[in-house]
Amino acid sequence: MEQIGTLGASPYRLSDLQLFSGVDTDILATRLASCAVLRLPAGERLEDTFQARLYIVLSGVLNVEGEIRAGTSDNTLTKVYPGESVGEQSVLDEQTNLSAITAVETADLLVIESDLVWDLIDHHNGVARNLLRLLSFRVRAANALLRRRQKLGEFYRQLSLNDGLTGLYNRAWLNDVLPGLVKTAHGNSAPLSLIMLDIDHFKRFNDTHGHQAGDAALRTTARVLSSALRPSDFAVRYGGEELMVILPDTPETAALMIAERLCKRLRTAVVFEDASMPLPQVTASFGVASLQAGQDEHALVAHADAALYRAKEGGRNRASL
Numbered sequence: 001m002e003q004i005g006t007l008g009a010s011p012y013r014l015s016d017l018q019l020f021s022g023v024d025t026d027i028l029a030t031r032l033a034s035c036a037v038l039r040l041p042a043g044e045r046l047e048d049t050f051q052a053r054l055y056i057v058l059s060g061v062l063n064v065e066g067e068i069r070a071g072t073s074d075n076t077l078t079k080v081y082p083g084e085s086v087g088e089q090s091v092l093d094e095q096t097n098l099s100a101i102t103a104v105e106t107a108d109l110l111v112i113e114s115d116l117v118w119d120l121i122d123h124h125n126g127v128a129r130n131l132l133r134l135l136s137f138r139v140r141a142a143n144a145l146l147r148r149r150q151k152l153g154e155f156y157r158q159l160s161l162n163d164g165l166t167g168l169y170n171r172a173w174l175n176d177v178l179p180g181l182v183k184t185a186h187g188n189s190a191p192l193s194l195i196m197l198d199i200d201h202f203k204r205f206n207d208t209h210g211h212q213a214g215d216a217a218l219r220t221t222a223r224v225l226s227s228a229l230r231p232s233d234f235a236v237r238y239g240g241e242e243l244m245v246i247l248p249d250t251p252e253t254a255a256l257m258i259a260e261r262l263c264k265r266l267r268t269a270v271v272f273e274d275a276s277m278p279l280p281q282v283t284a285s286f287g288v289a290s291l292q293a294g295q296d297e298h299a300l301v302a303h304a305d306a307a308l309y310r311a312k313e314g315g316r317n318r319a320s321l
C-alpha cells in the first residue's frame, strides 16, 4: 500500500462518488483536495484500519470481511465497488475500524479523516443525507442477513430434532421434551400416557423384502401414527424399529383404545404395491403406560417398555398394558 498522491492532483471526480451525489462538488473539491489517495495492490490488505476514517473506492474492488473482533469473524464478505465507501460507521460511532479490508483488484482509495467527515456533515446537508441513506441501506442489508441466518438456524434445529427416515421426532427431541411434559402433567394433576411400539418380526421382513422395503415399512408405520393422532399428541422414532406415541391429557383406558386403533390401522396399511408379493404388510406390538404419582420420565418409559414386552409375549400384533 502506498500513497500515490492527493485527490486534487488525481483524475478522479467527486460527482462519481455515492457520498457526494447531488451535492455541489465544486465547493467540496477544494475542501477534499488535500486528502490522500492510496493504492492497494491486488491481494493486499489495508494496514491502517485501526483508525476511524472513511475510505472511498475510486477504482478497483475491495473485499470487506465482517468484524474481526477477537475471533467473532463470521466470514461474511462484502464487495465494495468504485464510488462506494467503507468505514463510515467507525467515523460516526468513533470506534476503531475492525473490518479486514483486502483488494480483490488493485484499488485506489480516497482517505477522508474523521474530523473532515464530521466537518462535511456539519456544513453540507447533501453529504449528511447521503450518509443516512447509506447507513439505512446497510442496516437493511444486515437485517436481511440476520433473518436468513435465523431461518437457517431454525432449519438445522428442526433437522437435528427430527428423524430423517420417518420425519417423526427423534430421541434427542424426546430427551429434551419428555421431562417437561412429565413435570407439567404432575403439576396439573393431569394424565399423561405413552405407547411404545415395535414392528413385529422386522428382521424377517427386511430379510424377505430387502432393507429398502423395511425402510418403507417404517415410513408407513410413521404415517399411520401421524395421521391418527391429535395435534397435541407426539410421535417419536425411539430407536431402530421402535416408535413411541406420547398422549398428553390421556388416561390409561383411552390410551389403550388408541393403541388398539393404531394396531388395527397398521395391520391393514399397505407398505408397498407389488403384485408379486401378496400382503406386503407389517404388524406391530404396542405397550401402553400412564404416568403414576411420583414417577419420572425414565420410569414411565420403562413401564411402557415392559407393557410392550407383554404384548410381544402375548403373541404380537396387539396392545397391552
Ligand SMILES: Nc1nc2c(ncn2[C@@H]2O[C@H](COP(=O)(O)OP(=O)(O)OP(=O)(O)O)[C@@H](O)[C@H]2O)c(=O)[nH]1
Binding pocket: 165, 198, 199, 200, 201, 202, 203, 204, 206, 210, 211, 212, 213, 214, 215, 218, 239, 240, 241, 312, 316
Ligand atoms: N429397514 C430398516 N431396518 C431397520 C432399521 N432400524 C432397525 N432395523 C431392523 O430392525 C430389525 C429388528 O430386529 P429384532 O430386534 O431382531 O426384532 P424383530 O425381528 O422385529 O422381532 P420382534 O421384535 O421380536 O418381533 C433388525 O433387523 C434391524 O436391522 C431401519 O432404519 N431400516
